Amino acid sequence: MNVIIITLKQNDNEDTIEVKEEGTNIQIGDDQYEIIDQSGRLENSGTIVLNCIPVKPAGREKFEERFLNRPKKIENEEGFKAIRVSRPLDSDIYIVLTQWASEEAFRNWQDSEAYSHAHKKRGTDKGLDRDESVLKSKPYHEVYDISEKAL
Numbered sequence: 269m270n271v272i273i274i275t276l277k278q279n280d281n282e283d284t285i286e287v288k289e290e291g292t293n294i295q296i297g298d299d300q301y302e303i304i305d306q307s308g309r310l311e312n313s314g315t316i317v318l319n320c321i322p323v324k325p326a327g328r329e330k331f332e333e334r335f336l337n338r339p340k341k342i343e344n345e346e347g348f349k350a351i352r353v354s355r356p357l358d359s360d361i362y363i364v365l366t367q368w369a370s371e372e373a374f375r376n377w378q379d380s381e382a383y384s385h386a387h388k389k390r391g392t393d394k395g396l397d398r399d400e401s402v403l404k405s406k407p408y409h410e411v412y413d414i415s416e417k418a419l
Contacts, residue, residue, distance in 0.1 A: 272310050276412035284415050287316070287365070294354050296363055301354035305336055307343050308350030308367065312414055315371045319364040319409045327402030328355075331362065342366065345380060347373020360404055371411060 274287045285297040289310055292303045296318065323331045335353045342348055347369035354363045368374040 274312055275415040276316055277415040278412055294352055299359060300357040301363060303352050304332060304355050305353035310350050310367055314349060314414060315368045315374055316412045317366045317374055317409055321362045321407040322360050322404035323362055324404045330402050345377045
């Protein structure tokens, strides 16, 4: 079984966390997840973004269905390397990990038509952000660079 370990560092401090992927399991820091959707191969270079999405227990099925049926346009964006949609094993926070060639590539995706398409339901009655049965609190994201220690 292939195992990859990547050390991440946030831009604004010296703290690091480790990502360890093994088969369909991924550990991010101390938290364990099951990968339910993925594309691309994680590498020891670039930028990783952790989109942290707190989901209510009753909303898990609806949340997962939405992500498993996503348009998959992110995979065609310049600078995209990998995505892991990860179900928490010990918490209520799903992690959508994306890897990019650089932070600039991630920011360009946020300004892209593909991003707008992927988030077109946000703020509408069809968006998960408006469905009180799904989200426990507001999602947030954290941006990390691959630490030189990992190379």
